[in-house]
Amino acid sequence: METELNSCLREAVDASLSDAIGGGIRDVYGEDCATEDQLVTPWSRNVACGMELLRDPQYNKGLAFTDKERQNHYLLGLLPPAHLTQDLQVHKVMENIRSYADPLQKYIAIMGLQERNERLFYKVLIDNVEELLPVVYTPTVGEACQKYGAIFQRPHGLYISLKERGKILDCLKNWPEKFVQVIVVTDGERILGLGDLGCQGMGIPVGKLALYTALGGIRASACLPITIDVGTNNETLLNDPFYIGLRQRRATGKEYNDLLHEFMCAVKQAYGEKILIQFEDFANHNAFTLLAKYQKTHLVFNDDIQGTAVVALGGLLAALKVTGGTLADQKFLFLGAGEAGTGIGEMIALEISEQTGIPVEEAREKIWLVDSKGLVVKSRWESLQHFKQNFAHEHEQCKDLLSAVQALKPTILIGTSGQGKTFTKEVIETFTSYNEKPVIFALSNPTSQSECTAEEAYTWSKGQAIFASGSPFDPVTYEGKTFIPGQGNNAYIFPGIGHGVLISGSIRMHNDMLLAAARALAAQVEQEHLHQGLIYPPFKHIRKISANIAVAVAEKAYELGLATKLPKPSNLLKYAESCMYSPNYRNYR
CATH class of the missing domain: 3.40.50.10380 (Malic enzyme, N-terminal domain)
Structure with missing residues (x-):
């Protein structure tokens, strides 16, 4: 490589000198010849300096470079003479972000900073986490994924598609950081409550890993976002000229499974046994299968199944400090029987079993699910997906949520349906009539898909609700008392x-x-x-x-x-x- 490079440079210099002696400097690289093919080998120095340093987000400090650093690293003349401390830079960035009314513009601005100055990006995020979390995470990241093709500027992470079959290990080797500790991977089939966004689901792994660093303290260089692109069934995206992924229907069956297996094996081969792989926003039919298949051979975690379950359980344990009683005393009713709902249900059953010593199977009897066909009951066993069957109990069929509330009289109501406005006034009023302190969790994201708003929960329960949501809601004042809604955020x-x-x-x-x-x-x-x-x-x-x-x-x-x-x-x-x-x-x- 080095010999070839030196040879190329020598030829270029010789050609330049020859033309200079002949009376003019020729365009050695052919930049003025539109039809000339150019074969140039890209290369860079090991130590960044000058403009290269300013363009390296990992080391760029902008106007915070000292005079000595500007002298030593060939920055003289490349920056205005002023010096800005990092704190002053944070203040400037926040002023700019707050000047935008549109949350998506705020997202583009803050994520653009990540591309220019990584440390400043995380400093801004850490110092203003409550204000910026809804921007870099739910709900704004959902809109960003929907429009990812239009706002796409620079690639983040790795895109591994069906085209890379047999070469996934090579893809991982192309990633510049060799000491990777955490991977967040999605196939984009079930992004938040927005459905199949294909390759544009990359906004989720990027956002999750930004939070791993800002909130969990894991080095940014140790984090790798990955999208597995097997196509999309979203007709809008397939017809979108700006769509960045494969233009084909989703691969399924053996083709899909083989690609994922190659990926999982390649990750362990590249990064070892202790690499944490977080599955993100896979559809139900794949999420449970992948978790069950690889949790005994890899260090894996599914945030939609397990992360949502843990944060919900944490909120429920805290809510019991208000309502009194134990977890085993409660009757839980879920609207939504997908990976989030059943994941929370399993986690609750495990905790009840730990607290009481009863078998997990018995603990599950306290947990009821309502799906699109009504209450999940034993009579529906044969038609149920396997992850719902553990929660199918003996009971007459209830066709909808309201009739299930009336029949079961639950103490805790949890929404994981991805369907907005499904905790209606009648449902909440009926639920409240059975409980002095009704516990209502409307956990679906983004905000538009939340089962009810904080204002609706507090108003319809006459200020009695203990409320939490998946996406943020503003404080609510009801009859002179101000409530701050809890956010059951996986973050x-x-x-x-x-x-x-x-x-x-x-x-x-x-x-x-x-x-x-x-x-x-x-x-x-x-x-x-x-x-x-x-x-x-x-x-x-x-x-x-x-x-x-x-x-x-x-x-x-x-x-x-x-x-x-x-x-x-x-x-x-x-x-x-x-x-x-x-x-x-x-x-x-």
Whole structure:
């Protein structure tokens, strides 16, 4: 490579000198000859300096470069003479972002910063997490995925399509960072509550990993977003000239399974046994299968099944501090029987079993599901998908949610349907009539798909509801009292779980580790939060929350014998905090 390069440069210089002697400088690279083919080998220096340094987001500091750094790194004349501290840069960025009225424009602005100045991006995100979380995550990321083709500028992460069959390991080797610890992967078939967005689902892994770094403290260079592109069944995208993915119907069956298996094997071959692979927004029929298939051979985690379940369980454990009673005393009714609903149900059953000692099968009898065909009951067993069958109990059929509420009189109502406005006034009023403190979780994302709004929950329950949603809602004032809606956001959970797995060197994800994470989340909800209507701790403390969750997960990994980082640190919390990424600028020699 180097010999070839030197030869090319030598020829170019010789040609230039020859033309110069002849009376003019010829365009050696043929840039003025539109029809001339150019075969140029791309290469770069190992140490970034000059304009190359300013264009490297990992090391660029913008106007924060000192005079000495500008001198030593060939930046003289490339920057205006002023110096701006990182804090002042944060202030400037936030002023610009706040000037946009459209959330999508805010998303484009903040994600554009990630492409220019990585440390500043994370500093802005950490310092303004409550304001920016709805921008980089739900609900705005949903709109960004829908319009990803139109706003696409630079690639983030790896795109592995059917064209790369047999070459997936080569794709992974092309990623510039060799020490990868966390992968978030999607096939784009079920993005939030928006359906099949194909290759444009990449916005989800990118956003999730930004939160892994900002909230969980995992180094950005150790995070890899990946989209598996097997086509899309979305006709709008297939006919969109700006669509960035394969223009074909989705692959299924053996073709799909073989591609995913090659991917899973290649990841372990490239990054080892302790690489955390998070499945994200796979459709139900693939999500459960992939998790079951690989959880015994890989370190895998499905955020839609397990992450949603853990954050919901954490919220429920906190809500019981208000309602009283135990988890086993409750009767749960879900609207939605997909991966989120059944995942939460399984996690609740596991926790009840842990608390009471009863078998998980018996604990499941406290959990009821309503799907598009009505109440999930034994008489429907043969037609049910396998993940619903555990929750099919003996009962007469109820055709809709309202009749199920009337028949079962549940104490907790949870929405995971992806269908907006399904917790109607009549449903909430009926549910409230059976409960002094009705617990209502409307968890579907984005906001437009939420089963009800915070205002509807508080108003229709006459201010009695203990409410949480998947996407954020503004505070609600009802009869002079202001309620702050809780947000059952997975961002409370997956960054802390990931950090705990990494600091312990765990080689597998165990259900007991997930239960430990839920308890750690609930333990951080204090009485003052409950008085405000909150059943989740304030997000402004998310780095501390994540550290405590990481400790609980790591402790359980050591207890189960799954940890490989030995000896175990004497103070896990101190160790977890010391391992968290800091976005503050570094000084360059």
